[in-house]
Amino acid sequence: MMSMRANGEEFRTGTGDQPSHLSTHQPHxxxxxxLFLLTFSILINYIDRSNLSIAAPLLKDExxxxxxxxxxxxxxxxxxxxxxxxxxxxxxxxxxxxxxFAAGFFIWSTATAATGMLHGFAALIAVRVILGVGESVAFxxxxxxxxxxxxxxxxxxxxxxxxxxxxLGPAVGILIGGTVVGRFGWRPFFFALGLGGLVWLAPWLxxxxxxxxxxxxxxxxxxxxxxxxxxxxxxxxxLGQFCINYFLYFLLTWLPTYLKRGRGFxxxxxxxxxxxxxxxxxxxxxxxxxxxxxxxxxGATPTLARKGSMVVGHVGIGIxxxxxxxxxxxxxxxxxALTGIFLGIACxxxxxxxxxxxxPQASGRWTGVQNFIGNFAGWVAPVLTGFLVDRTGHxxxxxxxxxxxxxxxxxxxxxxxxxxxxxxxxxxxxxPAILAGPAPNTTSS
Numbered sequence: 001m002m003s004m005r006a007n008g009e010e011f012r013t014g015t016g017d018q019p020s021h022l023s024t025h026q027p028h029x030x031x032x033x034x035l036f037l038l039t040f041s042i043l044i045n046y047i048d049r050s051n052l053s054i055a056a057p058l059l060k061d062e063x064x065x066x067x068x069x070x071x072x073x074x075x076x077x078x079x080x081x082x083x084x085x086x087x088x089x090x091x092x093x094x095x096x097x098x099x100x101f102a103a104g105f106f107i108w109s110t111a112t113a114a115t116g117m118l119h120g121f122a123a124l125i126a127v128r129v130i131l132g133v134g135e136s137v138a139f140x141x142x143x144x145x146x147x148x149x150x151x152x153x154x155x156x157x158x159x160x161x162x163x164x165x166x167x168l169g170p171a172v173g174i175l176i177g178g179t180v181v182g183r184f185g186w187r188p189f190f191f192a193l194g195l196g197g198l199v200w201l202a203p204w205l206x207x208x209x210x211x212x213x214x215x216x217x218x219x220x221x222x223x224x225x226x227x228x229x230x231x232x233x234x235x236x237x238x239l240g241q242f243c244i245n246y247f248l249y250f251l252l253t254w255l256p257t258y259l260k261r262g263r264g265f266x267x268x269x270x271x272x273x274x275x276x277x278x279x280x281x282x283x284x285x286x287x288x289x290x291x292x293x294x295x296x297x298x299g300a301t302p303t304l305a306r307k308g309s310m311v312v313g314h315v316g317i318g319i320x321x322x323x324x325x326x327x328x329x330x331x332x333x334x335x336x337a338l339t340g341i342f343l344g345i346a347c348x349x350x351x352x353x354x355x356x357x358x359x360p361q362a363s364g365r366w367t368g369v370q371n372f373i374g375n376f377a378g379w380v381a382p383v384l385t386g387f388l389v390d391r392t393g394h395x396x397x398x399x400x401x402x403x404x405x406x407x408x409x410x411x412x413x414x415x416x417x418x419x420x421x422x423x424x425x426x427x428x429x430x431x432p433a434i435l436a437g438p439a440p441n442t443t444s445s
Contacts, residue, residue: 031149033207035158037200038142039165041105044197045138046169047177048112048131049077050252051193054177055186057260057267063121071386074253076125078378081132085375086225089140089368097364098208101141102201108134113194116187139351139371140364147355147363156296156306159352160289164282167344170252171278175271223362223425228369231423233357236416237350237366240310241374243409244350246381247317248343250402251277253382262395263332273333277340284344288313292349302356302420306349307413313346314410318403325399346406353413359422377405 052059052074060070091100111131118124142162150158180189228234255277259270288309295305320342324335351367358366385398 037204039161042162042165043169045135046166047173048108048193050170050173051177053253053256054173055181056257058186067386067390071383073125074382075379076128077132078375080129081136082372082375084133084136085368085372088136089365092140092144093364097141097144098210100137102204104134104137105201109194109197113191116190140367143351143355143367144364148360155352156289156293160285160348163285163347167278167281171275175275179271225369228366233417236412237354237370238373240409240412241370242377243405244347245374245377246405247402249378249381250385254385258395273336277336280337280340281344284341285348288345289348306353306420309345309349310413311410313342314406316342317346318406321399321403325396353420356420356422361425
């Protein structure tokens with residue numbers, strides 16, 4: 001296997017002169033319908049985790065709680081969701097991801113249905129904590145499956161589909177949920193979502209292969225958390241994921257309340273304009289993910305295509321968030337749409353980068369580590385936003401803070417994350433312990 005350099009970056013070649021990242025291998029047979037189920041599952045996932053924010057204006061009045069208490073309730077999901085990421089990554093790399101994901105899906109759907117039957121503040125916090133446990137297996141499972149069955153040059157669009165489903169979840173939740181909550185109340189909405197979501201399990205159990213594991217899975221058992229943290233790029237992806245989650249969760253948890261209380265829109269307008277932002281994000285993710293794959297197949301390195309997407313998206317969403325906070329009328333609606341476009345660009349390549357860096361040997365665990373640190377943003381963003389609104393009486397500062405976090409993310413993806421190449425875990429394992437300190441990504445040669 002030969003090593004070549006282009007544009008200052010090293011890539012590997014196979015039997016000919018074609019870079020290995022331009023592999024034209026097709027995805028594993030039968031995985032297209034599994035990819036459809038994964039996309040649909042993340043749509044359900046994000047409806048279920050964002051539905052409380054849709055009900056927040058009514059729920060706040062019913063329970064008589066402050067904005068700070070509402071922020072705490074919105075953040076409760078992330079307490080266990082974040083803490084369970086590393087165990088979830090270990091589970092999907094060591095056991096059959098088909099059954100791990102099915103168990104998590106069942107737990108979160110049941111918790112969603114139970115939410116509609118609860119009345120106390122403490123009980124609602126408890127069920128949101130359980131929801132976080134169930135949903136914690138989602139992204140480690142996605143990375144395990146996509147990193148195993150889809151080659152690098154065809155991995156951007158499947159990841160973009162996942163991100164599109166992520167954005168469509170809140171879009172559908174706000175568009176339909178806002179209307180349903182406005183007409184029937186928030187409790188029937190939760191009950192129907194939870195029970196309806198369980199239907200997804202039937203095709204999943206029928207279509208997902210019984211063993212979603214790479215051929216060399218036994219070797220992957222030796223890759224622990226410490227070797228991942230020794231990679232500089234792991235720190236970059238973790239900080240970058242924190243920044244993604246901060247602006248994503250800011251929008252997921254507070255956008256409906258902001259549109260209702262901060263802008264004075266009706267629930268129908270909240271549904272329409274909130275749905276617009278996330279719909280634009282879904283479209284943007286699909287288009288940009290496809291373009292990134294084509295760019296790589298045309299000769300660009302994954303480093304340039306994937307990292308470039310992240311920097312453009314983060315810089316753009318920071319600018320659009322500030323403009324959203326200070327504009328009025330039709331220009332404000334346009335800025336909401338622009339924020340959605342940059343949200344799709346900022347999210348669509350993050351897990352494709354992780355899957356390539358970790359390889360199929362460690363994609364679940366690296367994703368778990370990255371999502372564990374990244375989801376501290378879910379602890380901070382909802383509560384800090386509520387605190388700032390209570391202290392200042394308006395929403396300018398939450399938007400400005402979120403924009404600053406987005407720009408930190410741009411620096412993290414662009415400067416801390418190194419070349420987007422798979423770590424040579426075998427070489428690291430064979431190094432003497434005294435030499436096994438922090439090092440840049442080590443790639444196969």
